[in-house]
Amino acid sequence: MEMTLAAQIAMWVLAVLLTLVGVSGLVFPALPGAPLLFAGLFMAAWADGFAHVGTGALILLGVMALMTYVVDFAASALGAKKFGASRRAVIGAVIGAVVGLFFGLVGVIIGPFIGAVIGELSLRLDFEAASRAGIGATIGLALGAAAKLALAFAMLGIFLIFRFF
Secondary structure, rough: OOOOOOHHHHHHHHHHHHHHHHHHHOOOOOOOHHHHHHHHHHHHHOOOOOOOOHHHHHHHHHHHHHHHHHHHHHHHHHHHHHOOOOOHHHHHHHHHHHHHHHHHHHHHHHHHHHHHHHHHHHHHHHHHHHHHHHHHHHHHHHHHHHHHHHHHHHHHHHHHHHHHH
C-alpha cells in the first residue's frame, strides 16, 4: 500500500522529533534516550518504506541502543574500581545509579557517588577510601555519558550512511 505524501511528511517530522528527544534523553535522565533515539531512526526508515535502511541496519542500531544501558551501568562501577574501591563499593555505585534514576538529574549524578561511599563504608570505616570510591564512580558516570553520546552519534552516522550512500 502506497503512503500519501502527507503521511510520509508526518512520519519524517515524528522521526526527527523522536531522534532529537532521544539524544537529549541520553544526557537528561528523565527521558528514555536510547529507546526514543532508536524509535526515531526506525520511524525514518519506515517513512522511506525501508528502501534504504533495512533489517540488518536496524538490528545493528538496536544493539547499539542497548549498549547505551550497558555503558551507563558499567561506567560508574569501573570508575569506582579504578580509584581502588572494593567490590561492595562497585556494587553500591551500580545500585546508586539505578536508584538515582528515580530522582532525576541530581539523583543520577550523586546516586553512584552515595552508593559507592555507602558500599565502601559497609566494608571498612575509612572515609578517605570511601570518598575516593565515590569520586571514581562520579568520574565513571561522566565518562559513561560521553560514551553514550558517542554511541548515539555513531547510530546517527550509521543511519545516514545507509540512507544516503
